[in-house]
Amino acid sequence: MSFEYEQEIKGKIYVYTIKSYWDKEKQQSRQKRVYLGRKDSKTGAIVSTKKSGVPKGSHSFGGVFFLKQIIKELKLDVVLKKAFPDSFEKYLYLAMFKILTSEAYYLYPYWQQESYLPEDATLESQRISQLLQDLGENEKSVEDFFYEWIKVNNAKSSVMFDITSLSSYSENNDLLEYGYNRDKECLEQVNIGLISKELGNSSMHTPLAYRIYPGSIADVSTVTNILELVTQYKLELSHCVIDRGFYSSENIKSLHRKGLEYLIPVPFSTLLAENLALDCYQEVSSPLNSFTFRDEVYFHCNKKVTIDDTKCTLHIFLDKQRKAREENKLLKKISEIEKCFADKSFKTIQLAEQYIVETLKSKKKFFIIKKRAHRFSIMRNKNILDQEIAQLGIFIIATNQNEINRVQILENYRAKDGVEKIFQSFKHDINEKQSRTKSAETMKGSFFINFIALVLLSRVTQVMTQKELFKSFTKAELFKTLASLKVFTLANNMTLLAEVSKKQKTIFSAFNQKLGNPSYNLTGF
Numbered sequence: 001m002s003f004e005y006e007q008e009i010k011g012k013i014y015v016y017t018i019k020s021y022w023d024k025e026k027q028q029s030r031q032k033r034v035y036l037g038r039k040d041s042k043t044g045a046i047v048s049t050k051k052s053g054v055p056k057g058s059h060s061f062g063g064v065f066f067l068k069q070i071i072k073e074l075k076l077d078v079v080l081k082k083a084f085p086d087s088f089e090k091y092l093y094l095a096m097f098k099i100l101t102s103e104a105y106y107l108y109p110y111w112q113q114e115s116y117l118p119e120d121a122t123l124e125s126q127r128i129s130q131l132l133q134d135l136g137e138n139e140k141s142v143e144d145f146f147y148e149w150i151k152v153n154n155a156k157s158s159v160m161f162d163i164t165s166l167s168s169y170s171e172n173n174d175l176l177e178y179g180y181n182r183d184k185e186c187l188e189q190v191n192i193g194l195i196s197k198e199l200g201n202s203s204m205h206t207p208l209a210y211r212i213y214p215g216s217i218a219d220v221s222t223v224t225n226i227l228e229l230v231t232q233y234k235l236e237l238s239h240c241v242i243d244r245g246f247y248s249s250e251n252i253k254s255l256h257r258k259g260l261e262y263l264i265p266v267p268f269s270t271l272l273a274e275n276l277a278l279d280c281y282q283e284v285s286s287p288l289n290s291f292t293f294r295d296e297v298y299f300h301c302n303k304k305v306t307i308d309d310t311k312c313t314l315h316i317f318l319d320k321q322r323k324a325r326e327e328n329k330l331l332k333k334i335s336e337i338e339k340c341f342a343d344k345s346f347k348t349i350q351l352a353e354q355y356i357v358e359t360l361k362s363k364k365k366f367f368i369i370k371k372r373a374h375r376f377s378i379m380r381n382k383n384i385l386d387q388e389i390a391q392l393g394i395f396i397i398a399t400n401q402n403e404i405n406r407v408q409i410l411e412n413y414r415a416k417d418g419v420e421k422i423f424q425s426f427k428h429d430i431n432e433k434q435s436r437t438k439s440a441e442t443m444k445g446s447f448f449i450n451f452i453a454l455v456l457l458s459r460v461t462q463v464m465t466q467k468e469l470f471k472s473f474t475k476a477e478l479f480k481t482l483a484s485l486k487v488f489t490l491a492n493n494m495t496l497l498a499e500v501s502k503k504q505k506t507i508f509s510a511f512n513q514k515l516g517n518p519s520y521n522l523t524g525f
Contacts (some may be wrong), residue, residue, distance in 0.1 A: 006039065013039040054127075059116035061497065062504060063100045068525070069513045070459050075454070077525040079152055083145035084138075090131060090524050093121045095452040100479055105129070105446075116487045123321040132445030142448055144465030146209040149400050150233050153197055153208060192447070195229065196458075206458045210443065210451060227258055241412055247398075249308035256310050256400065263413050266314065266396040276303065276316060277391045284318045284394070293410050300406045313401045315409055323393025330388065334366060334380065335411060345375040352376040437478070478507060 005016045071077050071092060080088035098107050108127040115121075123131070135142075191213040196205035211229055226240075240255065244265040245513045255262045266273045281356055283289065284301045291298055299318040304311070337360060346352035352369045356378065360367065366385055367378040404412075457475070464470050464478070473481065486498045500508075500515065508515060 005033070013041070015039050057489045058486045059489075060114055060485070061116045061487040062482035063479050064115050064117060065515070066482050066511070066513065067096045067099065067456060067509070069511070070456055071525065074455065074459060075152055076455060079145060080452070081525075082148055083141045087131065087135075089120060090123060091449060091452060092525060093117065093134070094125070094128070094449045095381045095456065098450065098453045099456060100483060105132075120524055129442065132442045133447070134438065134445070136444030138443035147221055147233065150208050153206065177215055189360070190443070193225065193229070195233070195235075207451060207454050210447070212447065219505070227254070227260075247429060249310070252307055252312065253310050255512050261401045263397055263399050263400070263401070263409060265413075266398050268391055272305075272307075274387065274391070276314060276396060278387065280316050281390055284316045285320070291406060293407055298410070307398070312398050313402075315397045315399065315406065317395050317397070317406070317410070319393045326392040327389055330392070333363065334385075335381075336368075337363060341378050345377050347375065349376055352378070418517050438453050461513055469507070472503075472506070482507060
């Protein structure tokens with residue numbers, strides 16, 4: 001226990017802190033007096049008479065201050081407080097920790113001690129685990145947050161949905177199942193479906209809500225879930241821009257039945273796309289069908305088709321510059337493979353096939369085995385190569401929108417890049433590519449913290465793009481630059497902000513943030 005004590009000497013008042021402690025040797029309670037300074041008779045402020053210019057400690061300030069400003073700008077703290085009045089600040093501190101460190105939660109106490117944060121930011125590792133589990137069990141409050149967050153963001157149309165898989169080493173977690181893994185990892189996984197809102201006319205998106213699906217659920221079976229989720233949050237979808245992983249005739253019929261307009265790429269794993277690329281190449285590559293989009297030249301034609309009794313239009317686009325790059329890369333790889341095989345031959349066709357499978361992998365389809373003088377070697381498969389080259393630089397988008405032109409199609413589909421960038425942040429910026437949480441409830445709680453972090457990262461990415469900061473920084477470099485801005489605590493317990501560097505000033509200026517008194521950070525949200 002401690003308290004302040006004032007002593008008057010010759011008309012001047014001197015202030016001390018009296019701290020009680022237990023003296024083990026004398027087995028009694030004792031007091032220690034620490035001099036604070038002289039009390040100003042006019043202002044009542046304590047003025048230290050000691051030398052105060054020597055710092056007695058320092059803490060990282062820039063990154064914490066920066067994220068707090070964004071949190072308040074987005075009113076994220078206000079919305080979280082409505083849903084989680086007793087714990088919203090702790091969720092924000094954990095989200096800030098993930099953004100600024102990308103470390104596991106057990107390292108949070110070390111970050112908290114090194115950062116300029118209030119006492120209520122203190123969380124021990126065991127407390128964090130319990131906090132995440134409680135959060136994962138509190139599904140009603142999470143849903144309340146999503147509803148309020150969608151309302152604050154005034155999200156109606158231009159809503160996107162995408163899905164990604166996250167792997168995990170966890171055991172005994174009901175959410176985890178084996179399924180198609182985009183990262184080619186032999187681990188159980190969970191799928192995350194994310195709804196996001198397009199920010200103005202940019203390709204940037206802000207996350208609105210998400211759903212967790214078992215890892216075995218295929219992308220093509222989730223369209224119904226998407227539509228139900230959008231309906232649940234009372235969102236008015238004017239159109240859907242969907243990834244090629246969702247393409248199927250059943251999904252197209254489902255979208256038609258719901259009366260929704262859509263854009264969905266047709267993957268080249270389908271005969272429809274393969275045949276169309278070959279049949280339409282002469283037409284789409286004609287100079288008469290060229291146009292400019294974002295200072296790049298594209299070629300375009302379209303075909304009316306019926307997919308399983310559902311009428312739609314296929315728009316075929318060709319990027320000749322991309323085609324040239326991809327063709328050059330492919331043929332260069334073919335030549336390199338041939339050089340490797342130049343001195344090799346095989347006594348049996350089984351040995352040749354085994355060697356090809358083991359070494360060529362995905363490129364083996366471009367070669368056939370030929371027998372020469374009782375030995376086997378490889379040669380190019382002209383038909384397969386011609387078919388592959390015909391597809392390079394071409395992408396096909398299916399839609400049921402009649403009043404839409406080729407530029408609008410590209411604009412709408414490129415907006416999906418914003419969703420992809422969110423998933424990239426999820427997997428890389430906050431290092432959640434492989435979840436290690438133990439239980440399903442803890443995993444759910446961790447996902448929600450990561451969602452909060454994604455909201456902040458999306459805003460950071462948006463401003464960095466608009467203000468062209470990516471020419472000077474990556475996101476990681478931006479946060480490292482801010483983290484180096486320190487606050488020093490002086491001998492008289494006053495705080496002093498270190499000199500702000502030119503790079504730090506550039507960042508704060510781009511985000512319209514003004515540095516104030518460091519004590520701001522000790523007031524919480």
